[in-house]
Amino acid sequence: MNVRAAAAESAVASADDEMEQRVAALVARARDAQRIFEFAGQATLDTAAAAAAWAIMEPARNRQLAELAVRDTGLGNADDKVRKNYRKTLGLLRDLHGQATCGVVARDPAAGIVEIARAVGVVAAVTPSTNPAATPANKIINALKCGNAVIVAPSPKGYSSCALLIDFIHAQFEKAGLDPALVQMLPAPIGKAATAALMRQADLVVATGSQANVRMAYASGTPAFGVGAGNVASIVERSADLRDAAHKIALSKTFDNATSCSSENSVVIEDAVYDAMLAELAQCGGVLLDAAQKAQLQAAMWRDGKLSERCIAKSATQIAQRAGLADVAAREPTFLMVEESGFGAGHPFSGEKLAPVLAVYRARDFAAAGQIVRDIYAYMGAGHSVGLHTANPDFFAIALGERLPVARVIVNQAHCLATGGNFDNGLPFSLSMGCGTWGRNNFSGNLGFRHYLNVTRVAYPIEERVPELDALLGDYFRRVGR
Known part of the structure; x- marks a missing residue:
């Protein structure tokens, strides 16, 4: 190794040591x-x-953060x-209201078990730029x-928003007589080295965002909860109320310009209602591109x-x-649609787009629609969720779930409004959705306080x-023998 290379390596090692020490002081x-x-x-x-x-819900602060x-x-x-800032936080407060999270939280006299809730310690919270x-x-x-x-490890782009949020929290803590050291964030500039150091030194990592961050969390040696990749598809079954389905898909696809991992990236429509559903989506502001326009959009995206x-x-x-589709832009579309x-990888519209762009698939029947979704998730999005629009949910929803x-x-x-909990469904409010082993996660629910x-x-x-x-194996013995 030459002198210049040795000096460079020494400088990197020194910077890493300094960062490790700065993070250690925070922890x-x-x-x-x-x-x-x-x-x-x-x-x-x-x-x-x-x-x-x-700190985040108060209207003036909420607007400033947004x-x-x-x-x-x-x-x-x-x-x-x-x-989003208001409703997701309000919903979380609803879920937490009255919940016991310290001391004795459950007694089962018949089993002789008493459960005591205990804190995990210092949590490393890795957060994305999409919801800073x-x-x-x-x-x-x-x-x-x-x-x-x-201690929060925000994305570099989301640093300023997270810093302002924590300033607001500290101001509320001062009023309540609470220690500001309970809520901190990594110092700027945010980088992988600092985030990795925090993951190693914390007691628990909760990672939301890129799959690179999730993999790093799992590899940190610290217990971790991480989320899977989004790439949600929704199925429109032939009995669905098409106008209602189109309105809800459009709302989900366009909310916050599709920053949510729960926003539909594809819609799979049964052939019997395909044209009618496209017409309803157009009524909601969707513009269907032709093949040439699709190619231009793909090159831009x-x-x-x-x-x-x-x-x-x-x-x-x-x-x-930005795709050079001036005629389309002049129509001021709410969202764009491409047939797929x-x-x-050879069909990028089948993946997550993080934009108000919707891939549209035609399915012969419900069984074929399910197979299309399975093929989409084999590429990206396995484990997350699927949407279903139908007048017969009892049969079709359970079939998809199985x-x-x-x-x-x-x-x-x-x-995108429902998956992370909403006031009209029973899912817990969360912005971090576990995707199970399908999505290479260690949990399959919405990340909540029990985690x-x-x-x-x-x-x-x-x-x-x-x-x-015989009470336990008698049936087996009768059917199979000893």
């Missing part, structure tokens, strides 16, 4: 604060969670972010409710196989303009109950 502060906070009692934990919630997020990330639109305020707030509130401290930042989370009109029949690699089947709802807890179980002696062997 030490958090750990000192958390050790006291954990045993402060349920009322204090609830106060901390409420303080963090009101506008800053759009300005600095270039993603989405401020009005939808205001709605809503996602950190969700994780912070859950962590505090359970007696933890939290993907560069060297990667989504172009010029189109991600922009309005349909902006995307059309293939899957995989056969498709999905953790959620969303029936007759605007998918931020340890549980200690006290086992008391009870009267011995030893079953007879």
